[in-house]
Every structure is written in structure tokens, then in C-alpha cells.
Amino acid sequence: MIVEFGAFALVLALALSVAQTGLSAAGAWRRSGVLAGAGRGAALGAFAALACAFAALIYAFVGSDFSVANVAANSHTAKPLLYKVAGAWGSHEGSMLLWCLVLTGYGAAVAVFGERLPPRLRAWAVAVQGALGVLFLAYTVFASNPLTRLADPPVEGRSLNPLLQDWALAVHPPFLYAGYVGFSVVFSFAVAALIEGKVDAAFARWVRPWTLAAWSLLTVGITLGAFWAYYELGWGGWWFWDPVENASFMPWLIGAALLHSAIVLEKRGALPGWTVFLALAAFGFSMLGAFLVRSGVLTSVHAFAVDPTRGVLLLTIMGIAAGFGFLMFAIRAPSLNAGGLFAPVSRESAIVLNNIILSAATATVLLGTLYPLIREAMDGEAVSVGPPFFNLTFTPLLVLALAILPAGPLLAWKRGDARLVVRRLWLALLVAAILGLAAYAVVTPRKALASLGLVLGFWLIGGALAELFERVKAFRVPWAEVRRRVGGLPRGAWGTTIAHAGLGLFVLGASFETAWKVETAQALSVGGGFELGGYVLTLTDVGTLEGPNYLAERGIVRIEKQGGGLVCTAQPERRFFPTGGQTTSEVALCPRGLDDLYVVIGERRAGANGQPAWLVRAYVNPWVRLIFLGPLVMALGGVVSLSDRRLRMGVGRKAKGAEA
Amino acid sequence: MKTFRTLALAIAAIACMAAASDPSERLPDPAQEARARDLFKEVRCLVCQNESIDDSEAALARDLRLLVRDQVKQGRSDAQIRAFLTERYGEFVLLKPPFSAGNAVLWLTPLVVLLAGGGLMVALLRRRRVPEAGPEALSAEEEARLKGLLEGE
Numbered sequence: 001m002i003v004e005f006g007a008f009a010l011v012l013a014l015a016l017s018v019a020q021t022g023l024s025a026a027g028a029w030r031r032s033g034v035l036a037g038a039g040r041g042a043a044l045g046a047f048a049a050l051a052c053a054f055a056a057l058i059y060a061f062v063g064s065d066f067s068v069a070n071v072a073a074n075s076h077t078a079k080p081l082l083y084k085v086a087g088a089w090g091s092h093e094g095s096m097l098l099w100c101l102v103l104t105g106y107g108a109a110v111a112v113f114g115e116r117l118p119p120r121l122r123a124w125a126v127a128v129q130g131a132l133g134v135l136f137l138a139y140t141v142f143a144s145n146p147l148t149r150l151a152d153p154p155v156e157g158r159s160l161n162p163l164l165q166d167w168a169l170a171v172h173p174p175f176l177y178a179g180y181v182g183f184s185v186v187f188s189f190a191v192a193a194l195i196e197g198k199v200d201a202a203f204a205r206w207v208r209p210w211t212l213a214a215w216s217l218l219t220v221g222i223t224l225g226a227f228w229a230y231y232e233l234g235w236g237g238w239w240f241w242d243p244v245e246n247a248s249f250m251p252w253l254i255g256a257a258l259l260h261s262a263i264v265l266e267k268r269g270a271l272p273g274w275t276v277f278l279a280l281a282a283f284g285f286s287m288l289g290a291f292l293v294r295s296g297v298l299t300s301v302h303a304f305a306v307d308p309t310r311g312v313l314l315l316t317i318m319g320i321a322a323g324f325g326f327l328m329f330a331i332r333a334p335s336l337n338a339g340g341l342f343a344p345v346s347r348e349s350a351i352v353l354n355n356i357i358l359s360a361a362t363a364t365v366l367l368g369t370l371y372p373l374i375r376e377a378m379d380g381e382a383v384s385v386g387p388p389f390f391n392l393t394f395t396p397l398l399v400l401a402l403a404i405l406p407a408g409p410l411l412a413w414k415r416g417d418a419r420l421v422v423r424r425l426w427l428a429l430l431v432a433a434i435l436g437l438a439a440y441a442v443v444t445p446r447k448a449l450a451s452l453g454l455v456l457g458f459w460l461i462g463g464a465l466a467e468l469f470e471r472v473k474a475f476r477v478p479w480a481e482v483r484r485r486v487g488g489l490p491r492g493a494w495g496t497t498i499a500h501a502g503l504g505l506f507v508l509g510a511s512f513e514t515a516w517k518v519e520t521a522q523a524l525s526v527g528g529g530f531e532l533g534g535y536v537l538t539l540t541d542v543g544t545l546e547g548p549n550y551l552a553e554r555g556i557v558r559i560e561k562q563g564g565g566l567v568c569t570a571q572p573e574r575r576f577f578p579t580g581g582q583t584t585s586e587v588a589l590c591p592r593g594l595d596d597l598y599v600v601i602g603e604r605r606a607g608a609n610g611q612p613a614w615l616v617r618a619y620v621n622p623w624v625r626l627i628f629l630g631p632l633v634m635a636l637g638g639v640v641s642l643s644d645r646r647l648r649m650g651v652g653r654k655a656k657g658a659e660a
Numbered sequence: 661m662k663t664f665r666t667l668a669l670a671i672a673a674i675a676c677m678a679a680a681s682d683p684s685e686r687l688p689d690p691a692q693e694a695r696a697r698d699l700f701k702e703v704r705c706l707v708c709q710n711e712s713i714d715d716s717e718a719a720l721a722r723d724l725r726l727l728v729r730d731q732v733k734q735g736r737s738d739a740q741i742r743a744f745l746t747e748r749y750g751e752f753v754l755l756k757p758p759f760s761a762g763n764a765v766l767w768l769t770p771l772v773v774l775l776a777g778g779g780l781m782v783a784l785l786r787r788r789r790v791p792e793a794g795p796e797a798l799s800a801e802e803e804a805r806l807k808g809l810l811e812g813e
Binding site for chain 2: 235237240242243342343344349352353355356357359360361363364367368371375379381382383384385386387388389392393394396397521522523615
């Protein structure tokens with residue numbers, strides 16, 4: 001009954017989205033506040049209806065209602081509760097429902113929180129958001145309905161892929177989608193502004209908070225995904241330049257470019273065409289990502305909910321939405337004002353440079369991801385584009401962007417003084433260079449490129465600090481004055497500093513871990529052990545245990561520091577899931593400050609003297625925690641910056657009130 | 661077909677777990693072993709979803725690792741080994757597409773986009789230069805209008 005109610009609510013959401021589009025567009029067209037208000041009401045209704053549909057799906061999963069096809073295919077009675085709930089978005093149909101939920105949620109948010117927007121712009125934005133909802137909801141209702149019943153329900157479900165039964169992956173899709181789909185609001189605003197024919201500083205001010213929110217959430221989502229890959233796939237890596245990863249990375253890169261270009265548009269009125277183009281492209285890449293991930297046109301390690309036939313439909317939806325957006329852009333772009341002037345050495349120029357490099361990086365990732373398809377279509381040759389390609393092309397671009405980054409925030413708008421920037425940054429560069437040289441001298445084996453990576457990481461952190469010190473005039477005015485300045489610093493400035501420093505942390509972690517991780521593997525019988533990176537690992541016992549929906553073999557590995565002293569006891573598992581006949585390895589992690597000791601146990605095999613043995617593989621991953629901490633700090637910077645916006649909008653309104 | 665695909669995915673998911681450092685496969689010479697490991701990262705496990713033979717536990721990946729190790733032991737160069745693999749399995753086996761006329765677009769795009777963007781920026785800055793110091797001098801027409809306005813007061 002509740003499932004039928006959910007299915008009805010889903011169709012209702014589609015109908016309300018149609019109403020939202022029609023009413024809002026009519027309201028904007030005829031400048032009718034009543035119609036626009038009705039459109040906003042429909043937006044709220046669509047979100048409420050979809051929330052009911054989604055709740056019904058979760059209800060079906062929690063209650064293991066196998067008469068629902070989606071539940072039967074993706075759940076099992078013995079599965080722990082968290083993964084039953086997460087199963088609701090673990091499949092193709094469920095994940096598209098989540099996509100629609102987030103999409104209508106953002107539409108409702110614009111309807112509720114957009115009071116300060118010009119009424120017509122807001123009405124157009126709600127209409128465009130509604131039209132996106134119609135496209136994706138129609139797809140969900142007619143081609144990928146998660147709430148359809150089975151005529152002949154099975155007694156037991158087929159369960160969720162055990163690789164996905166993990167907390168990080170349970171919360172990864174909601175964050176990822178909140179980020180991906182967050183760019184839909186940015187897209188809607190861009191189309192609305194293009195319809196109105198006005199892309200100005202005010203547009204940037206409205207778009208920036210949504211971009212910040214979407215980008216920060218996407219950052220968290222990607223980080224969770226990378227963390228999951230790190231400890232669940234069991235081979236020590238965290239980023240594989242896999243098509244699915246690239247699909248999420250492209251909107252992130254474009255979102256980062258948009259964050260910066262929107263500042264220029266807001267503060268200086270420059271780059272309106274480019275900014276609105278990025279606003280359209282960000283959601284374009286989100287849709288491309290959904291298509292690539294869900295259609296299975298590219299083979300991927302993360303391909304879990306794939307369906308080629310429906311891929312064509314998703315491609316069509318993407319074509320319609322992006323096509324309309326870019327058509328509007330083509331019509332309006334020539335009439336857009338070119339905006340403020342700036343000198344070659346200025347903060348505007350620095351941000352333009354940032355945007356050029358980020359665009360080149362996105363183009364690289366895009367072409368690398370699609371190239372196998374392109375070559376196949378062109379001359380039928382099957383080729384692969386893997387990590388070695390991206391390491392050779394993407395990394396230099398990144399290095400270039402990072403090398404110039406600290407100078408950006410220190411340059412003045414319009415016309416900057418390069419000598420002044422050098423005077424403020426030389427110390428940061430010197431310290432970074434000394435630390436990098438120290439790493440080169442001390443850490444074995446000696447690696448020049450990785451040491452340069454460290455210089456870059458320290459340079460970013462030092463640069464962020466230098467900028468902060470500059471703003472509060474640290475060491476130049478009395479401390480009381482500095483404290484007062486720290487207190488008065490806008491949140492946006494803190495956000496910049498935090499996010500840039502977070503990027504530095506990531507670069508440090510990535511450079512250090514990639515260059516200096518050590519690994520070994522040996523077949524061990526109980527009592528056997530080996531030495532790795534200053535630690536001694538001993539397999540003290542192997543036992544079996546029974547989980548809620550799996551059987552496991554668990555090794556007990558004592559890890560001691562060389563020369564005595566227990567560090568920790570690692571308990572890696574190898575789990576067998578009888579429902580799907582699958583085996584997964586459960587990695588044991590021993591955090592040691594920023595480092596991880598990473599232990600995996602393999603299959604039982606015959607040992608040397610008739611004793612059973614297990615292949616134990618271990619890694620020491622130095623500074624690996626920074627790889628995940630850095631992006632989270634970046635997301636925090638985004639959130640801090642976001643909290644500034646609201647204050648500023650209030651100030652803006654007050655100022656306007658004073659004028660009147 | 662769909663069940664087959666799901667099954668294939670499931671098998672791939674089980675099969676593909678890191679295995680390259682399995683001690684039973686290692687070469688005795690550490691320098692050669694290191695070279696082989698570097699090569700593994702560039703060779704695709706053909707039956708896996710998207711992994712190098714360094715990461716995969718599939719039987720085919722092991723065969724390929726043995727093949728590469730064997731070639732390394734025979735003293736063949738990296739280029740020779742890549743050529744050998746390409747001849748046998750096609751370009752698909754290399755995770756890093758070779759620099760060739762066919763792949764020029766792929767390898768040159770990052771540079772082309774970067775240069776095009778840079779060029780565009782330079783052109784833009786040249787066309788719309790910020791006045792060097794103070795406001796520009798008034799044109800004759802503006803001078804006349806200003807005079808008219810002042811006199812009209």
C-alpha cells in the first residue's frame with residue numbers, strides 16, 4: 001500500500017513539475033506575481049511529493065518487501081539496516097530517484113530562499129529548474145521506475161553488491177548527488193539570466209552561494225569515494241583515473257573555475273560571458289557524468305548500476321537540457337557587456353589564468369575519458385587511456401596552477417604590483433624550498449620530483465598564511481590591532497585561506513604517499529611474519545567468524561615497531577557473501593599519525609611444510625591521511641565562505657534600505 | 661545478456677584484487693623486478709573492468725605478468741616489451757597510448773587548450789588596455805560638449 005502511495009507520489013511530482021514550469025514561466029512572461037507564486041508552490045509540492053516517494057522506497061527496503069522489483073534485485077533480509085537503507089540509492093533506478101529528489105529539493109530551496117532575487121529572474125529560474133525536473137522525472141517514471149511491483153515476488157532478495165556494503169559508500173551518493181545536482185540551480189540561474197539578457201555583478205552574487213554549496217558537497221562526495229576505493233578495493237590506491245571518477249571530477253574542476261570567475265564578475269563586473277558559460281557547463285558535465293556512469297559506455301571498476309539501453313535516454317535528456325542552455329548562450333552572448341578593464345598584472349588576470357588552466361585540465365580529463373570511444377568510432381581501433389596518461393598530462397597543468405596560486409589573492413584588483421607580491425611571498429617560498437630540500441636530503445629513497453611536490457604543498461600553505469598575515473598586518477602593527485583585524489576579517493577571506501591551505505595539505509599527502517609508500521606481500525603461516533618500513537608484522541592467528549550476511553576468515557596481525565613495542569593489532573578479513581557468491585577483502589587500517597599501516601589478507605593456500613598459509617599484503621602509506629583531510633579542509637573553506645555570503649546579502653539589503 | 665553482464669561484473673569484482681607482489685611470481689634480481697613492476701602499471705588487464713595487471717588478480721593478468729617478467733629477464737628493453745605486447749594484443753593493452761599520428765589529438769589537446777586560452781587572454785588584454793595614468797584626454801567633440809554645458813549653466 002505504501003509502495004503504491006509512493007508510486008502515485010512520484011507521478012504527482014512529475015505533474016507538479018510540469019505545473020511548476022508552466023506557471024513560473026507564465027508568471028515571468030506576464031510579470032504576474034500570482035502565477036509565479038503558484039509556480040513556487042508547485043515547486044514545493046513537487047519536492048514534498050518526491051520526498052514521499054523516496055520515503056516509500058526506503059520503507060520498502062527496510063521492510064524487505066521483495067514484491068518491489070528494485071528491492072528484490074538489491075536487498076536481502078540478512079543485510080544490516082544501514083545497507084538496507086543505502087540500498088535505496090544503490091541501484092540505477094534508486095540513484096536516479098535520489099537525483100530527482102535533490103533536483104526538486106534545490107528547486108524548492110530557490111522558491112523558499114530566493115526572496116531577495118528580482119521576481120522575474122527568480123520565476124525564470126524556478127521554471128527552468130522545473131523543466132529539468134520534468135525531464136528527469138519523466139525518465140524515472142516511464143523508463144526507470146524503482147517502485148514497480150513484481151507479479152511473482154521471490155522469497156529472498158538478490159542482495160546488494162558486497163563491495164557497496166560499507167559506511168563510506170552508503171553516504172557517498174547523497175553527498176555526490178547533492179553536489180552534482182547542486183549545479184542545476186546554477187544552470188537554472190544562468191538560463192534565467194540569459195532569458196532576461198542581463199548577466200551582471202548581481203547575477204554573480206546569487207550564483208556564488210549555490211556554486212559554493214554544490215562544490216563543497218561534491219568535494220566531500222568525491223573524497224568519500226576516494227576513501228572508499230582506498231580501503232575497500234584493497235590495493236592501496238585512492239584514485240585510478242577511472243571513467244567514473246573522471247565523471248565526477250570534471251564538474252568539480254569546472255565548479256572550481258566558476259567559483260573564481262564569479263568573484264571577478266561580482267567584484268569587477270568583468271567576464272560575464274565566460275562566467276555564465278561555466279555556469280551552464282558545470283551542470284552539463286554533471287549530466288555527462290550521470291550518462292557515463294549509468295550507461296556503461298565506458299568500462300570502469302566502479303560500474304555497479306549500469307544499463308546501456310537507458311543510456312540513450314539519458315543522453316537525449318542531456319542533449320535537450322544542455323542544448324537549450326547553450327542555444328540561449330549563443331543568442332545572448334554577443335550582447336553581453338564586456339565589463340571592467342584590468343591590467344596584465346592584476347587579480348583579474350590571475351583568476352583568468354586559473355580558469356584557463358582549469359579549463360585545459362578539464363579538457364584533458366574529458367578527452368582522456370572519451371578518447372577510447374572516439375578512436376573506436378573513427379578507425380575501429382580499441383585503445384586504453386589510463387593513469388600513466390593522466391599523470392603525464394594533468395599533473396603538469398596542476399603544478400602550473402598551484403605554482404601561481406599564492407600570488408593571486410595578494411594581487412590588487414585592476415592593477416597589481418608584482419614587486420609587492422614578491423616582497424610578501426619570498427619568505428613563504430624560501431621556507432617551502434628549505435622544507436622540500438630537507439625532505440630530499442633526509443627521506444630515503446631520494447626522490448627529486450616528489451620533493452618538488454612537497455615544495456609546492458608547503459608553498460600553498462605558506463602562501464595562504466602569508467595572505468592571512470598580510471590582511472591582518474601581522475608583525476607590522478601592535479598585537480591589539482592585529483587581534484582586532486583578525487576579528488573583523490570577513491568569512492570569505494577565511495574561506496579562501498582555508499581552502500587554499502587545504503589544497504596544500506592534499507598536495508603534500510599526494511606527493512609523499514605516491515613517492516614513498518612501501519609495500520610487500522608474503523605467504524605466511526600462523527606464527528610467520530615479515531618486516532616492512534620499520535615495522536615487524538606477525539600473523540598470530542587466523543579464525544573464522546560469522547557476520548550478519550557473510551562468513552569471514554579473519555587474520556590477527558601483530559604490528560610492532562622494530563626493536564619492540566606493540567603498535568597495533570590489525571584484523572584484516574576476507575568475507576564471503578553466500579547470497580551472491582562474492583568475496584571481498586576487508587582491509588585493516590592502523591592509523592599512525594598521518595600515516596596508515598594497511599594490511600590485507602588473501603586466500604588460504606598450501607604453505608611450505610604442509611601448513612596452511614595466507615598471502616598477507618601490507619603497505620605503509622606515509623601521510624596518506626592528508627590526501628583525505630586536505631579536500632575536507634577545502635570543503636570547509638567553501639562552507640566558511642558560504643556563511644559570509646548570507647551576512648553580506650543582509651548588509652546589501654540594509655544599504656539599499658538606507659538609500660531609499 | 662543482462663544477467664551475463666552482472667555475472668561478469670561480479671566475477672571481475674572478485675578477481676581483480678592486487679596481486680602483483682605475490683612472492684611466488686617475483687624475479688630474483690630486485691632491479692629487474694622493479695622495472696617489471698613499473699611496466700605492469702602501464703599494461704591493461706584485458707579481461708578486467710579498468711585495471712592494470714599490477715592491480716589485478718585475474719588469471720590473465722598473472723599470465724601477462726609472467727610474460728613481462730620473462731621478457732625483462734631476457735634483457736629486452738621497455739620499448740621492445742611494449743611493442744611485443746601491442747603486436748600480440750593491440751594498442752588496447754597499453755594504458756598509456758603511444759605518441760603517434762593517430763593519437764596526436766589526445767596528447768596535444770592539453771597544450772593546445774592552454775596556449776589558445778593564453779593567446780586569447782593576451783589578445784583581450786591588448787585590445788582593452790587600462791589607461792596608464794589618469795583619465796584620457798577628451799576628444800574634440802567632448803571638449804565642445806563640455807564647453808556647451810558649462811556655458812549653458
